[in-house]
Amino acid sequence: SQQGEEDPQALSIQEGENATMNCSYKTSINNLQWYRQNSGRGLVHLILIRSNEREKHSGRLRVTLDTSKKSSSLLITASRAADTASYFCATVVSGGYQKVTFGTGTKLQVIP
Amino acid sequence: NAGVTQTPKFRVLKTGQSMTLLCAQDMNHEYMYWYRQDPGMGLRLIHYSVGEGTTAKGEVPDGYNVSRLKKQNFLLGLESAAPSQTSVYFCASRKAGQLSYEQYFGPGTRLTVT
Secondary structure, rough: OOOHHHHHHOEEEEOOOOOEEEEEOOOOOOOEEEEEEEEOOEEEEEEEEEEEOEEEEEEOEEEEEEOOOOOEEEOOOOOOHHHHHHEEEEEOOOOOOOOEEOOOEEOOOOOO | OOEEEEEEEEEEOOOOEEEEEEEEEOOOOOOOEEEEOOOOOOEEEEEEEEEEEEEEEEEOOOOOOEEEEOOEEEEEEOOOOOOHHHHEEEEEEEEOOOOOOOOOEOOEEEEEEO
């Protein structure tokens, strides 16, 4: 079963607005990562938050993590048309190897 | 640096045919992965390798085989393709060590099995 479930599945906003997408997971994690996928391309790493962190910033990205609720959110501020893409959370658990499980993704459309 | 490259980019197979997808990385990464991406399913791990000469099964390994004869290459084989293997296949690599290391992805191979 999927470790990460994202919500909403799709999101459409106007340029300049903020976009928030959420990720819920089921088991304890070492860290959680967010990736972006432009149409027809591979995934690109955006930001990582460790299990002992609550909030992380990188440019226009803000990630929060609530381990008690097993959830994370990604906020993109002042969105641009170039932010149009699918966004995936990936949970990383400790084990014999880096067990990474990707969520089903949120498809973001930013309308110019 | 080219990063992670995949060949071919597109392929159409008939049921029962075989093929090999090639992944190459020039970042000297120890770990390499093969995923498949289907609509609404996210990415699912097929096989992975933690070093040259070693491979292991992931979440959905049936119908696939892999080999890692050289550190920079990771091959994914379909011995007898089935329509259920129609998908987009992604290869990824990362450094060994900390769990916080990110994965680097290739551009994908779109495979259709008719």
